[in-house]
Amino acid sequence: MSFPWAKTYNPQHPFTKWMDERLPVPRLVYNAVGSGYPVPRNLNYWWNFGFMALTCLALQIVTGIILAMHYAANAGVAFDSVEHIMRDVNWGWMLRYAHANGASAFFIVIYIHIFRGFYYGSYKAPREMVWLLGVVIFLLMMATAFMGYVLPWGQMSFWGAKVITGLFGAIPLVGEPIQQWLLGGFAPDNAALNRFFSLHYLLPFVIVGVVVLHIWALHIPGSSNPTGVEVKSESDTVPFYPFFIAKDGWTLGAFLFLYTALVFFAPNMLGHPDNYIPANPMSTPAHIVPEWYFWPFYAILRAFTFDFFIVPAKLMGVLAMFGAILVWFFLPWLDKSPVRSGNYRPLYRKFFWFGLIPAMAALFYLGGAAAAEPYVMLSQIAAFYYFAHFLIIVPIVSSIERPEPLPFSITEAVLGHDEKPASAPAA
The missing domain is CATH 1.20.810.10 (Cytochrome Bc1 Complex; Chain C)
Known part of the structure; x- marks a missing residue:
């Protein structure tokens, strides 16, 4: 986005002017993370x-x-x-x-x-x-x-x-x-x-x-x-x-x-x-787990314990594990709400805080737990909700919810809205 009020880089020193004409790295930094x-x-x-x-x-x-x-x-x-x-x-x-x-x-x-x-x-x-x-x-x-x-x-x-x-x-x-x-x-x-x-x-x-x-x-x-x-x-x-x-x-x-x-x-x-x-290839550990940051997807992988028609359970788990991340690619088109922020989407906010966050926390825990009951069953429930959130809940909620009124501008959201105009200064 072009901001007409953004400050422009104006080198003053002869060296910085020479540098800006030939390799404008300072200008790039100024426009990327500086006052520009x-x-x-x-x-x-x-x-x-x-x-x-x-x-x-x-x-x-x-x-x-x-x-x-x-x-x-x-x-x-x-x-x-x-x-x-x-x-x-x-x-x-x-x-x-x-x-x-x-x-x-x-x-x-x-x-x-x-x-x-x-x-x-x-x-x-x-x-x-x-x-x-x-x-x-x-x-x-x-x-x-x-x-x-x-x-x-x-x-x-x-x-x-x-x-x-x-x-x-x-x-x-x-x-x-x-x-x-x-x-x-x-x-x-x-x-x-x-x-x-x-x-x-x-x-x-x-x-x-x-x-x-x-x-x-x-x-x-x-x-x-x-x-x-x-x-x-x-x-x-x-x-x-x-x-x-x-x-x-x-x-x-x-x-x-x-x-x-x-x-x-x-x-x-x-x-x-x-x-x-x-x-040691000849000694299998009692409990094989990846690093903790893989646990949610490892829990989804292990949640599939039975074949789905002709699709083996192992293949279903692999597809679901990769699909748990790939579904994020489609999120901009799954969420059709004209309002961006969850602060102004009351229904979406509830599903986020009381649905997605607990489900993800459960998957983090269950991915590091033993592959036994009741952890497998809980993984299946959490994995089902995880996919339902993105593929079912988000599209439906974005179509039916009534968002709260948005502020007219960012400034109004920060400073508040005046109910009446300020008084004229005294002469």
Whole structure:
């Protein structure tokens, strides 16, 4: 979106003028995150998680590059190389814990960012492309995180790789060739470890590219806001710098405080103890689970325990697991409500807070629970509601609900509406 009142970059120093004529990087930064980028003045703290996600991505890339200098992608020595990093490399333990827990922090931030988008309708026109690119980023994150979990080559790494890649074998005709292509053989071994390491190193840079597109797409219509009302005048906006840089800055400080507390005082809290046991193909762990951020989709996978006509239960589970994310791609067209924000959609708000959020919380818990009753039955109920929310409830609610009145403008939502005009100043 073009803002005619946005400040323009006007270099004063001879060097900055020369630079602007030949490589206008300062102008690009100024227009992207500086005073040249006006944003809605009513953004609340839920909008700070995008900046936190960018910080997490930077932390993961920096720590990952340093760890890759000391890691050996060979099934015979991979586990020992991780122990070497932990014990012999200067500050290696901190880098490894920062990277491992950084993945968890990244997913916490992204999940909040996504569910903020669900509630405030950030996927609606004209921001469909922003949303679609965001879902692509999430899929790339999941692939990167899965391959990274395999690299320590502990028990859970090995068996997690075996179970997850084995899911592709459920696909008729092409499943087993795809599985063998992914692994470079018939089981996780040296070839698989080399491939996963290469892709784990490459994909973060692919994510950076998609993030650039994501931010570019965001700057075309401008940021959304809690009211869902579009910017109408200069009074509806404030410059990104210094106002929202400061707002993002102190919440980023609070986030980094919690993140470093996790790294230094509870670095193994979110991991699995079996991954400190070297991979053993002859010893199956009693309870194979992926990392916690995969649990909702793992619970959906395990919820299918019976065949559906000629479709095997395993294939149904695989399709449902991928479909649980792919359904987000269609959300801009499933939700037909002209009102974006859940703050002004009373019926949608109830289904969100008392339906989707409890269902997702249940799936998080059930994905890490044992594959036994009553957890399987509860997974089936939660998975049914999850899909019903997006495919049935959202389209119906968006067609029948009566939204509450919207404010005339963002300024009115912030400052309130005057019932009568202000008095004329005294002469």
